Amino acid sequence: MSLADFRSEVRAWCADHVPADWRSDQTGVPDAEFVAFQKAWFAQLHAAGFAVPHWPARWGGGMPVDQQIVLYSELAAHDAPRLVLAFVGIHHAASTLLVAGTEEQRARHLPAILDGEIWVQGFSEPEAGSDLAGLRTTARRVDDTYLVNGQKIWASGGLHADWCLLLARTDPEAPKRRGISYFLLDMTTPGIEVRPIRNAIGESHFCEIFLDDVVIPAANLIGAENEGWQVAQATLGAERGMTMLELTERLGNAGFRWLVQACSPVMDARVADRLAQFEIEIAGLRGLCRDLVSRGESEATGAADASVVKLFYSELLQRMTDFGAEIGGLAAHTTLTKPASSGWESGAWMLDFIGSWEWTIPGGASEIQRTIIAERGLGLPREPSPSEAS
Structure with missing residues (x-):
């Protein structure tokens, strides 16, 4: 199929399936309605072959990169809801299983993710900050199991998760990065308590996870x-x-379309100049991202390429939403709700700007990305650890 034909196919599907009023319907809804909507939308994408195009063909993906670019551009152009709940499962859990999981682990979980299994990432801890290797959650081997104790924080979607990607320290005597093990944790296991972290506007996207003598089978070690x-x-x-x-x-x-609309009533030379600058940066980001994904098929990516894209995106998102909040004036500052199934570009500018700061932290804070770019990309001397600096 040509790219033009594929684009026409995706456009026709979007016209028939993207809910026209989903933004208003998903604003201020109870949690149960949000979860039901997310699962139903994921099921529609899966039935069309659009849910996991980046997975290998054996597991339901196999879409060529050029078609993936078309797919995501058309879903975005048609303002389709984001897969907020499935995000960790289809990206983080799947990548982990495909790279390091056993055949049994893949066979158990990849089909389950396609059936709606929800995942959460249990990496961050209260006292570790951006230093992931400083985690203190422990996992002690007991026969064919591990006994886990500790706490995780900033676990996105933890309240709804069925499974967790968990990092825990299995050798307290080893150097920080060498004494950590990776587990798949069933969130129904006794000893787990999930507490929502309610923010200033009443949302509970983030959670804390407390682990008290939680037993994980050794077969769940990744x-x-x-x-x-x-x-x-x-x-x-x-x-x-x-x-x-x-x-x-x-x-x-x-995101850019709504920014232009917000600027229309106050358009002058200065505003037009800012919009032109954003459009140039978006074009550059698209080029970088598409190049990264295309080269990723042949494993020809550099050690810091993904960090460059992540840093560029997160800080551009921050600047654009900041400008939207500035242009939006008092109305933007007093909007207290946004659609539950939207991303960081909902058009509720102040909320989007606040949310944009979240993206500069997960997956490695912007400072971490700059360190990776410097050391792995540019070959600069390694930054000394606090113990070395003292």
């Missing part, structure tokens, strides 16, 4: 014991790589 740090790079690589294709297209379509 990769070798004490080598979880290396496995985690596959998860983080997904967050900095393929996920950016969809997010970039959304920023360049709905």
